[in-house]
Amino acid sequence: MKLLYTNENRLLVSNVKNIVECAGVEVTLRNEFSGGGVGELSTIDSWLELWVVSDEDYEKANDVIASSINADNAQGWFCSGCAEKNDASFDFCWNCQTEKNVD
Template identity: 35%
Template structure:
């Protein structure tokens, strides 16, 4: 058996499980019902994990997980820090306006 994926995000876990089910890739979920033990156990020991029952599926299953993560990053609008074209100040990705000169960010 080989660990494929782990996440604290229940939606990510369900998305991975749904895709694996749709492709009939055999897996098991470790710590599926351990969330009630958080506080009694360290969070690392109670976090859900997706394990492949058969290691020969790892190549295909890891591509499924990678595609889901890439898709999620695109839909959430993951952006990078940017330089202001007016004053050259570096601004964080969360900023639409330059904090130094108030110039608007124009995505490229």
């Protein structure tokens, strides 16, 4: 078993779990039920953790996550003029009208 992904935002971890499972990788969650009594735990101890069951799936799972995160980035762009974030459908910055910089 290998730790694949963890985040203090449990929704993000659940989301990644769904993505990886759809790609056919067997995964399991840890700290699934520790969210309630955070009192005595350090914050990081209560983070939801996503583990890959078979070590040989680890690289594949990482690739799946990386490509899904890249897809998220493709949904927007940052202006080269004022650094504001713009929707992917905008060709010009909403804030300063700088043209979208396509690398």
